[in-house]
Amino acid sequence: MGVAVVLTAFAIVTDGLVYAAYLFLVAVGLTLIFGVMKILNVTHGSFYAFGAYGAAIAVGVYFDRGLPAAGGFLLMVLVAMAIGLVLGLILERGLLRLVYGKDEVVVVLVTYAAFLILEDVIQLIWGANSYALYQPLGVVGNVDVGPLVLSGYDIGLVAFAGLLAVAASFALKHTRWGRLLTVVIFDRELAAAFGINVSLVYTITFVIGAMLGALGGATMAPKIAVTLGIGVEVIVLAFAVVAIGGMGSVEGAFLGALIVGECRAAAVHLAPQIELFVIYAVMALVLVLRPQGLFTRAQPRKI
Amino acid sequence: MTLRSLVLGTLVFLLVAAMAPTLPVWLVSLATIALANALVVLGLIILWRAGLVPFGQALFYAVGAYSVALITRYTSLRDVLVLIAAGAVLSCFTAFLAGFLLARYREIFFAMLSLAMSMILYGVLVKTETLGSTDGFGVEPPTYIGYAPQGRMHLLMLFWLVLAFCAVAALLVSLYFRSVAGALAVPVRDSEIRLEFLGISVNRLIHLNLVIAGTLAGIGGALAALSIEHVDPNMSYWTTSGGFVFVMVLAGAGSVAAAFVGSFVFELLKSIAYDILPGTWQMFLGAALLLTILFLPEGIGSLFARLRRRRQRQSMSATP
Numbered sequence: 001m002g003v004a005v006v007l008t009a010f011a012i013v014t015d016g017l018v019y020a021a022y023l024f025l026v027a028v029g030l031t032l033i034f035g036v037m038k039i040l041n042v043t044h045g046s047f048y049a050f051g052a053y054g055a056a057i058a059v060g061v062y063f064d065r066g067l068p069a070a071g072g073f074l075l076m077v078l079v080a081m082a083i084g085l086v087l088g089l090i091l092e093r094g095l096l097r098l099v100y101g102k103d104e105v106v107v108v109l110v111t112y113a114a115f116l117i118l119e120d121v122i123q124l125i126w127g128a129n130s131y132a133l134y135q136p137l138g139v140v141g142n143v144d145v146g147p148l149v150l151s152g153y154d155i156g157l158v159a160f161a162g163l164l165a166v167a168a169s170f171a172l173k174h175t176r177w178g179r180l181l182t183v184v185i186f187d188r189e190l191a192a193a194f195g196i197n198v199s200l201v202y203t204i205t206f207v208i209g210a211m212l213g214a215l216g217g218a219t220m221a222p223k224i225a226v227t228l229g230i231g232v233e234v235i236v237l238a239f240a241v242v243a244i245g246g247m248g249s250v251e252g253a254f255l256g257a258l259i260v261g262e263c264r265a266a267a268v269h270l271a272p273q274i275e276l277f278v279i280y281a282v283m284a285l286v287l288v289l290r291p292q293g294l295f296t297r298a299q300p301r302k303i
Numbered sequence: 304m305t306l307r308s309l310v311l312g313t314l315v316f317l318l319v320a321a322m323a324p325t326l327p328v329w330l331v332s333l334a335t336i337a338l339a340n341a342l343v344v345l346g347l348i349i350l351w352r353a354g355l356v357p358f359g360q361a362l363f364y365a366v367g368a369y370s371v372a373l374i375t376r377y378t379s380l381r382d383v384l385v386l387i388a389a390g391a392v393l394s395c396f397t398a399f400l401a402g403f404l405l406a407r408y409r410e411i412f413f414a415m416l417s418l419a420m421s422m423i424l425y426g427v428l429v430k431t432e433t434l435g436s437t438d439g440f441g442v443e444p445p446t447y448i449g450y451a452p453q454g455r456m457h458l459l460m461l462f463w464l465v466l467a468f469c470a471v472a473a474l475l476v477s478l479y480f481r482s483v484a485g486a487l488a489v490p491v492r493d494s495e496i497r498l499e500f501l502g503i504s505v506n507r508l509i510h511l512n513l514v515i516a517g518t519l520a521g522i523g524g525a526l527a528a529l530s531i532e533h534v535d536p537n538m539s540y541w542t543t544s545g546g547f548v549f550v551m552v553l554a555g556a557g558s559v560a561a562a563f564v565g566s567f568v569f570e571l572l573k574s575i576a577y578d579i580l581p582g583t584w585q586m587f588l589g590a591a592l593l594l595t596i597l598f599l600p601e602g603i604g605s606l607f608a609r610l611r612r613r614r615q616r617q618s619m620s621a622t623p
Contacts, residue, residue, distance in 0.1 A: 040411055098597060104411055105356045109552055110596055112545055116589030123582060236422060236541050243415045276426030283419040288404055291412055 011148060012265045018154045020261025021161035022220060026234050027241040027253045028168060029212030035185045035248025036205040038104060042111040043091060044213045044238060045231030046118035050087060051217025053122065054079045056131040056226040059218075063135035072136060080218040084211030087118075092206040100202075115231070123228060130227040137222050157219060165254045172250060181205065185248060240283040246293030255294055259286075308477075312560070316470045323462050328455070331462050333570050335530045338465045340550065341566035342472055342523035346516030347551040348562055349476065349485075353512055354492035356551075358414040358544050359421030362401070363394040363517040365539035366424070367524030369434065370394070372534040375443035383445040383464060387525045394521020398514045406510040409495075421539050428536035439535025442528050465526050472519060473559045480559070484511060549588070553595050555602015565603050 030044045058079045062072050091114060099110050140152035172178040184191045184201050192198045216234075224230065241260055245252025260279050267278040274281075286294065323331055343364055350357060367390035374380050374389055401420055408416050428434050444457060452460045479485040487508055490498050495505045528534050537543060554565025572591060576584035599605060 040414075095593075105414065106552075106596060106600075108356075108411070108414070109548065110593065112549075113589040113592035113596070116585045116592070120583045120586035120589075232542065236418065239415060239418065240422075243412075243419070247411070273430040274426070276429055277423055278426075280419045280422040280426060284404075284416065284423060287408075287412070287416045287419065291408060 007146070007148065008269055010145075012262070012269050014148075014150060014154075015268065016258075016262035016265035017158050018261075019264055020257040021154075021158045022216070022223075023237060023241050023261055024161045024165060024254055024257035025157075025216035025219060026213065027238045027245075027257060028164065028250060029209035029216070030238045031242045031245065031248055031250060031253040032168075032212065033206060033209035034242065036181055037096075037202055039096065039111065040104070040108045040239070040247075041209070042108060042115045042235055043087075043118060044209070045235035046115050046122070047084060047087060047210045047213030048217035048220075048234045049122055049231035050083045050118075051080045051214030052221045052224070052226045052230060053126050053131065053217075054083045054214070055218035055221040056133040057126075059221070060131070060133050060135065063139070069136075069139040072139070076136075076218045076221075077215065080214040081211045084209075084214040085207055087214070088207035088210030089203070091210070092203050096206070115235075119228075119231065128228060130225045131221075132225055133221045135222075153222060160219065161257075165250065168250045177204075237279065240279055243293055244283055244286045246295035249293070249295035252293055252295030308560075312470070312473065316466065320463055320466055323459055323466075328458060331458055332530065333574060334567065335458075335462045335465050336527060337567040337570035338462075338469045338563065339523045339526035339530055340547070340570070341469060341563045342526070343520040343547050344550045344554060344566050345472060345476055345559065345562040346519035346523075347547055348554070348556045348559075349479075349488070349512050349516050349519075351551060351556045352480075352488040352492065353509060355409070355413050355509065355512075356548060357405075357417035357516075358541060358548065359417030359419070360516070360520050360547050361539045361541070361543035362417070362421035362424050363398055363520035364524035364527070364543065364547075365421070365428070365534075365536075366394040366397050367391065367521030368528035368534045368538050369428070369524075370521075371525045371528045372440060372442045373434075375445070376440060381443065381446045381451075382449075383447050383529070386445055386529070387468075387522060390525030390528075391518055391522045394524065395514060395518040397521075398517020399510075401517070402510040402513040405513055406506045418541055418544070421544060422541065425536055425539040428539060435534070435536075437536060439533060442532045442534060444532070445529055461526075461530055465530070468522060468526065469563060472522070473563070476515075476519075477559050479515070484508060488512065549592055551602075552592065553602060555599075555604035558604045558607070561602060561604030561607075568603065 026044070026048055029047070030041060033039055033041045033044075055076050059072050059076050062075050063069075095110065095114060096107070099107050137151060137153050140156060143150045143152055143155065170178075172182055180191075180196055180201060183194070183196060184198060188198060191201075217230075237260075241253055241256040243256075244259060245254070245256030260282060263278050263282050264275060267275045290296075326334075343360060346363075347357070347360060370390040370393045371386045374386055380386065401417075405413060405417055405420075429437050444451070447460055447464075487498065487503065491505055491508060498505055498508075524538065527538075550565050550569045551562075553569055554561040573584065573588065576587040580587055595602065601608075
């Protein structure tokens with residue numbers, strides 16, 4: 001009896017961590033873009049989907065050639081970055097530039113329209129087939145912990161998400177570019193007045209956010225069936241995580257991902273029928289208690 | 304509302320009602336759905352006037368639809384007015400409860416919280432067997448005060464019913480816009496603090512708007528369930544809410560009539576796009592939304608206003 005309880009608890013914690021890693025990977029780009037540009041970017045779901053398709057095909061071909069495994073994982077990251085660069089530049093320079101300064105909600109709708117368009121672009125490029133990227137899971141193998149089997153890829157994913165969180169937080173606080181970003185996050189007009197090229201900061205932030213979204217998709221590709229419509233669900237999940245953590249905060253996204261991940265894992269193991277419900281219930285609860293999310297700085301009341 | 308628009312509205316209503324039997328079946332069912340959804344959009348316009356955009360209006364839509372569906376599934380009640388009244392009351396009550404929370408939020412946070420609420424309902428619907436789970440379930444055809452129409456008549460009766468609901472809703476909402484509470488929505492959007500200094504509770508005003516919009520969405524959902532004869536959890540998914548917001552932007556918040564025209568244009572666009580470009584209809588819709596935002600930021604409704612202004616200007620320049 002006691003052993004079973006411990007095992008379940010262990011399974012909940014590990015499953016929760018893996019799910020949290022996934023959530024953090026998809027949410028960090030979204031929160032960064034929101035923090036700097038104040039745009040709730042629905043196209044983030046498209047970045048995710050493009051990343052997943054790109055990785056599924058490119059990395060699948062790579063592994064089929066029998067090339068060294070480490071290069072496959074590097075390729076995964078490179079594909080995601082390339083996709084993020086192209087898509088991010090097209091969207092920011094071609095579309096969002098036209099609507100800066102409009103109402104926040106209108107800009108959300110613009111990204112929603114772009115999302116609808118990109119959904120069909122995915123279908124035009126890759127068709128309605130489902131792609132599976134199975135090789136990376138096999139290459140890494142499994143780790144036995146007592147009677148439980150952990151996938152090595154999952155452990156890697158958790159480590160990767162943790163590293164990314166530390167790196168993002170460090171970069172924002174301690175590098176020159178990160179500090180410039182932080183200034184723009186605090187006050188855009190003041191930043192411009194001090195000679196920061198805000199328009200350039202916007203472009204770079206959006207591209208980095210797009211890369212992160214695509215990276216989320218690329219790293220998840222081995223674990224899911226890459227098929228049409230995978231972006232739709234990711235958007236609401238990422239929104240939930242970002243809203244819980246506080247929009248625009250990397251630390252918040254980290255904590256939000258952990259909370260949601262663990263809650264969902266607990267629900268899956270203990271009460272499967274509330275699995276979907278629990279994520280949004282947590283989100284609603286946090287918003288009720290702390291309307292701006294967990295990590296937010298005090299906002300002056302502007303008249 | 305001026306006398307002129309009242310007369311015009313009545314004429315259009317009578318004309319459409321009289322024309323219905325001569326129209327092809329596909330157009331009647333398309334118009335039925337479009338009008339049912341227009342009620343939801345009308346609610347969104349009420350909120351948008353106060354600067355609020357809910358990304359979870361599908362919550363109330365689904366509550367209305369599921370009320371009707373569950374009653375026909377588990378009881379022997381079939382009367383159409385009873386069914387719709389149940390949907391309206393339940394969604395009104397849901398909106399009243401949700402309003403206590405939602406009314407405290409603005410802008411993007413309002414959108415997110417309402418999204419969370421609708422996704423909670425989605426999570427419950429998908430995972431609950433007695434509520435039909437992912438597949439949903441069918442809705443029995445209703446009776447009209449004991450009369451159970453068959454075939455084509457069934458379709459027409461429902462269309463007339465939806466049309467009547469729309470006419471009443473359009474009338475009441477235009478009256479509401481003329482009332483003090485309705486007129487205060489625009490100042491809420493411009494400067495809440497000013498209103499608070501005048502001694503008006505903005506939260507209560509928004510709560511009222513939420514209840515009205517939620518009830519309208521519930522009635523729309525109830526009518527849509529009767530028209531589609533099926534309900535499923537997607538009715539509460541965020542993409543459904545997104546679709547309503549889409550139509551609201553297309554229509555513009557300018558007038559009540561715009562909601563109906565916008566909703567009809569949207570359904571027409573959707574089915575045409577689906578017929579001509581089966582693979583890329585979403586792209587077509589997305590492009591339409593983008594073009595509307597970029598070139599017609601006030602929506603279709605603003606076209607009428609623009610025309611009227613031009614005519615006024617011409618008549619002014621004609622008389623020196």
